[in-house]
Amino acid sequence: MTTKHGKILSYIESLPVGEKISVRTIAKQLDVSEGTAYRAIKDAEMKGLVSTIQRVGTIRIEKKRKESIENLTFSQIVNIIEGDVLGGSKGLDKVLNKFIIGAMTEDAMIRYITKGSLMIVGNREPAQKLALENGAAVLITGGFDTSHEIVELADRLELPLIKTSYDSFTVATMINRAMTDQLIKKEIMLTEDIYTPIEKTDYLTTENTVMDYRRLNEKSGHMRFPVVNKQKRLVGIVTAKDVIGKPDRMSIERVMTRNPFYARTHMSVASVAHTMIWDGLEVMPVLADDLTLKGIVSRQDVMKAMQSAQRQPQMGDTIADQINQLLEISESEENGVVYKFPVTPQMTNSVGTISFGVLSEVISDAVYQFLTFMDKRNAVVEQMNLHYFKMIQMGSEIVIEPKVFDMGRKSARLDVNVYAENIPVAKAVLVCQIMQRT
Template sequence: MKTKHEQILDYIETLPVGAKLSVRVIAKELEVSEGTAYRAIKEAENKGLVSTIKRVGTVRIEAKTGENIENLTFDEIVKVIEGEVHGGRNGLKKTLTKFVIGAMTEEAMLRYITEESLMIIGNREEAQQLSLENGAAVLITGGFLPSETVIRLADEKELPLISTSYDTFTVGTMINRAMTDQLIKKEIIRIQNIYTPIEQTQYLGKGDTVYAYRMLNQKSQHSRFPVVFADDRLAGIVTAKDVVGKDDATVIEKVMTKNPAYAKKHMSVASVAHTMIWDGLEVMPVVGDDMTLIGVVSRQDIMKSMQSVQKQPQAGDTMADQISQLITEKEENIFSFSVTPQTTDSMGTISFGVLSEVITEATYNYLSKHKKKNLVVEQMTLHYFNMIQLGNELIVKPRVIDENRRSARLDVEIYSEKYLAAKALVVCQIIQKR
């Protein structure tokens, strides 16, 4: 049976988009306390089911899906540039491989036109026809519209013919950003892409016996199995170590580990991999928001997914990648970083997020190179003493305060223009290289 909290969430999902709701109304409608209603509405807001609008109140909204764009199609490009499709609608699902700006003669354009590419061009009908005839879709900028002849050709070739009010430079920038974002997303693999559904795996009920575990273990590739309640919610996990020396008739509930680590579908593979390595887990249960078991993810699944990422031919640079490229080791254990326009906020000073990433990268480089260790930053306390302006060169000096086998604490000093500008205390989890 569902809890009152879950019942409220289900009720909110049934409300039409635009409907108003309040703590008092929910509490009265479902006969729950106002405290329970408030907590459920807050979780619904975190899930993107509702939104609180000033002077309006809490309103049911359309939940945004976290769908990853595996292929950047022409249909996606139309949304990015707020364009209008005039012809070739049958080709909107085709994948965009590259775009070309047609600021050249028709003869020169032929060298750059390829199939599944996009020619960005102005009000030049001959160039538009040439692109379509050679397999490229056409995007007309500047608010110009295509002729009927070009529209018929686009329909015949099943190549999208799109127009937008933006200028060529703006459109090129928008599409380039979309392609970069898509490449970055391809690297962020989530558990929903790799886990084994419950129908294809094995698990036990808390009322099963140790004998049932041993029979299951004989035909499985791993020795860890989730344990569920009667309503399929995760109750625990049982391993070979738990049943050693136990009688066959012993009930699983008495030997299982309660409150085990678990994963959810939206989690990244990298974060789950870290937990599995840290705790030495070969299998982790995957659960829904109501803690219902929906599958498992194994260390083998994790390894396969990470290998597939390495095989990808291209990847977009994240902000962390760009910061990593800008950091240099000036002297032993001392790192430098120059503040560029892209790393500043609206005040012209280095943004808090960028400075945090600079400290993280310097800390990683320090421990990785000199201590031969990998790390994950677990906690950071950062204090500013002086403003760090655009164009300043930062000197970052990490120093280990204390360290053990699994963690380390570092004091990091950041100097700008020879003055101490900031200081951070960083706590890291350490993973030994094997």
């Protein structure tokens, strides 16, 4: 039987994109309380179904799907190179393994052709035929067409035959870029990747007592447990401080903390970490769409995940990775630890000075490394105020000098000076979250 919460979510999902919704309207149309409607709308916002815009209200938006780039198909290649499919359309869903540029004779070419590969070639029909007969798709560059015989062969073998107006070098660069994106390993980690499932989770029910908590505490060694009702829906969380001085026979429902923070499987580890840090949480329940308990995620799980992501090897470099590789730590007698960064052509804008976004990333990276150097872990920039005094030219080397002027248990504030040729060129003030083992 569909719950009221599920019914509201289904209704919201059925609305056209751009439709404005409100708590009062949904409560009236679906005959539910405004509290139930409000919770469902907030849940829809977390799922990416609606968005709240200031001075406009809450509107239905198109849900963004998490794109999978694990496999690059010929269909995606067609979109990347703005190509036209001449034949073999049934094979567009096949996966591309590698590409070859056919700038050689047919006899020399044969050793490089493998099944699942893509032969990039001009208006050379013998080479096109050779590639198709050996299991490779064909991409014809320069906007050339081909014969009816080659098209029929591609259809019969179900191997894509594509043409594009770009030249071979441009096409190879575009495909290589797409394959590099495919190889970037540091993906956004979600809660579903790290949480402990309910089968391995200790929890209590509203029918349990304080004595049941104490027994479970002795058995597991943990001090925080989710509390669920008969339908396994989360109703609260109970900790050691909740049961101190309470009689053994008292119901857990009377001592638990109601409406606790919780996570969903689709939430990023970073967003969960943010909540845990600022609200001092050690454990967060993980819920399904119908609010039933799926498991828990602990602060320890979050820390391990973030540290693992930082250590993960890269097969394709992002801009952030390139910055990290170029940033060098140095020591200054006057200022202690400083960081040096060379401004390469890739890091500049159209007028040859360092991009504002790159400078922000360089400063953030220097601060991460600086806090790690100070034996802190998993710093996340919460706020940055960056002031750019002078243009930083391509080919110059900048020196980043971070200093902590306020350090707390959960956050740090830093003052960062940036120099080029010993002249101040920028200054930033950063507020960072800090996650430490407790």
